[in-house]
Amino acid sequence: MQPDYLEALGHGIYAIDTGFQRPRFDAAYVMVENGRAAFIDTGTNHAVPRLLAALDQLGLSPSSVDWVIPTHVHLDHAGGVGLLMQSLPQAMVLVHPRGLRHMIDPTALFKGALAVYGAEEMQRSYGELQPVPPERAQASFDEQTISLAGRPLLLIDTPGHARHHHCIWDARSRGCFTGDTFGLSFREFDTPQGAWLMPTSTPVQFDPQALRASVQRLMGFDPRAMYLTHFGRIGFEQQDLPRLAELLLAQVDEMEALGLSLQQAPDRHAQLKAGLRALYLRRLHQHGCQLPPDQQAVLLDMDIELNAQGLAVWLDKASAA
Structure with missing residues (x-):
């Protein structure tokens, strides 16, 4: 039986409740195609055990993940990217070009969030941000198409x-x-x-x-359908x-x-x-x-x-x- 934080949405797409703040507030997604996988948003560092457990529940190994794609680098979406990547030996991070440097060196990102939330909340909700090795991160571009085991995914610049x-x-x-x-x-x-x-x-x-x-x-x-980070799939009737x-x-x-x-x-x-x-x-x-x-x-x-x-x-x- 699947854990209550993992929800099948059809088309090989699963929502993972990251546990951030309260139940059903913050979602990461895993897409599965022909035994390969991609994470879209990760939640914070504290979500990483759930993301890895979701792979196991779906019969996938960490080495089956090809892509980790944060929609943007705010910490409730991308705070766990660096830590997650330490467990995914085959994965590449694909991030907006304006966010690439923050994945490679999250120092400025952490300081900016620290100014908003304060030290106690940063530790409680986010933990220490981990960098992504430069050779394992690349910038997206508008209308870029990538492949997940032959399944095309289109990147759209959305400021x-x-x-x-x-x-x-x-x-x-x-x-x-x-x-x-x-x-x-x-x-x-x-x-x-x-x-x-x-x-x-x-x-x-x-x-x-x-x-x-x-x-x-x-x-x-x-x-x-729209797959929202906060929270879940919307769009059921035409x-x-x-x-x-x-x-x-x-x-x-x-x-x-x-x-x-x-x-x-x-x-x-x-x-x-x-x-x-x-x-x-x-x-x-x-x-x-x-x-x-x-x-x-x-x-x-x-x-x-x-x-x-x-x-x-x-x-x-x-x-x-």
Whole structure:
């Protein structure tokens, strides 16, 4: 019997709950084709035992992994890459060109996260970042196609959440591994209407105009599934993804407008958080979410904090331009 953190999604794709923060919050994916495998996102160092155990559950050895592909280098997506690679003798890391240096030398990445989270949280949630040997990492390029045992995977440059972000299109499943580009969709907020999702403007490279373009580009593939890091597969009925893309883009517009309206506010951070909380709770009410509002807020609190920080960085950059 498969462990509860491993979920089969069809087409040789499995979601692995990395255990980060809370259950069903952070996913890594393993794709299996003709006895070969690829990891897409890894979670943190603490997820590595689960990723290796998932291989064993699927009857695969560590030497069967050809690719490790972080969607971007934020630590909940790529913090475990270096440590995982130590157990995968045949694998190559494929990372966005803007993120390559951070996989080879994660010092700056660690310091940047340390400034956001603090030393205690960094140790608790992420651990010490491990470098990837330079000869085992390569940069992707837009519209690059790689092969997993003959199965083509297309790399798509998708800035907006971060400039070092690419997504992976899998024609077999008509699905896209979206990292954070297609937002966050927590299963606690599912209703009879389906999934709900929200944008993520995590610091420090949020760009609403670029994000809108990236979402529209992904939808141009006419996908049937989006494989989100936070959390899982969305898109089951034909109209699910167009509905969710419309919802996502509408909230990007609302977040941008909120930020601009508070650009000069003396207590800007507190007002951004309050405005974002009100926006998301209103949208969840429209979605028919039956959880009490205070419970909704608890589930959203970390992302509200990070989204407010990211909006502030974007506003300050716009003012300085």
